[in-house]
């Protein structure tokens with residue numbers, strides 16, 4: 001009793017004292033100061049420029065300012081550093097908004113989380129990252145949310161197809177990775193996908209494999225039905241498929257010398273029965289489909305820490321866009337899913353309503369620019 005009681009008490013204390021940490025937050029609400037927090041890579045000389053903008057329509061002219069891609073057909077490589085942390089034993093929540101107000105044809109809208117040893121000035125497409133997350137659009141064929149995890153030297157893409165938003169509004173993307181090796185993806189604060197890391201990515205080899213020593217016995221009969229050996233083709237079965245039309249008459253004015261020998265046209269034989277096939281009967285020695293027995297895969301070792309990264313220290317926008325104009329805003333990295341939901345409501349949730357209202361005016365009255 002007492003032990004139980006103490007356990008309950010200590011558990012509640014653990015719950016109460018579990019603090020939420022915000023590792024990174026960026027709202028772009030202090031003018032040009034973001035330039036001191038974000039570093040442009042110089043790995044290539046012609047990366048596209050990000051500019052601070054709320055775009056051509058918005059809910060709030062100040063709050064909706066974010067980083068906007070400003071040059072068509074360019075690569076972008078920008079990143080921001082925060083105090084290094086590990087998500088060991090804690091949830092990891094990454095959240096941000098993406099607004100493709102240019103009505104994007106092809107381009108990335110995702111972020112990458114890097115280990116703290118990333119050289120930001122040299123960040124590029126092949127820099128090793130921990131997680132890549134967010135929307136990616138290219139033509140009608142690709143409209144998906146990437147969730148890629150770096151695990152033991154390899155990038156692993158999710159096995160499921162998560163559709164991203166492809167309209168011109170601002171949308172909130174959230175990834176939650178939990179220490180019990182489960183995950184959740186939310187769009188606009190609504191769950192769109194969830195499950196277990198082990199099931200939805202190919203991090204580990206399969207738990208079971210087909211027994212390499214098992215063979216289907218030679219006499220295993222998998223035929224459910226067989227030809228009836230007692231069924232014989234009737235003797236009068238064979239009839240030609242087409243016969244000369246018995247009703248056809250040689251025309252009166254037919255001239256054998258001029259027209260050649262008269263032949264009646266061919267018609268389908270009403271007595272033709274087609275190809276003969278014996279009746280099918282149940283196979284008396286049918287054994288069912290042979291199932292290859294499975295054994296535990298000797299290559300498989302469970303990993304209770306698939307979710308874990310020892311070092312997370314940089315968030316980056318490393319992407320390609322054909323038609324620029326995408327605005328990234330409201331970046332948040334925390335260990336607290338509830339807090340992220342609240343922040344999502346207060347930022348994206350508060351201004352998107354107005355942003356929608358503006359768009360409906362725009363549609364009704366063509367291009368009259370009514371900013372709210």
Ligand SMILES: *[C@@H]1O[C@H](CO)[C@@H](O)[C@H](O)[C@H]1NC(C)=O
Pocket residue numbers: 189338341342345349
């Ligand atoms: C966020 O907003 C939704 C919709 O209004 C609401 O249902 C939800 O409880 C809010 N979440 C938090 C954490 O405030």
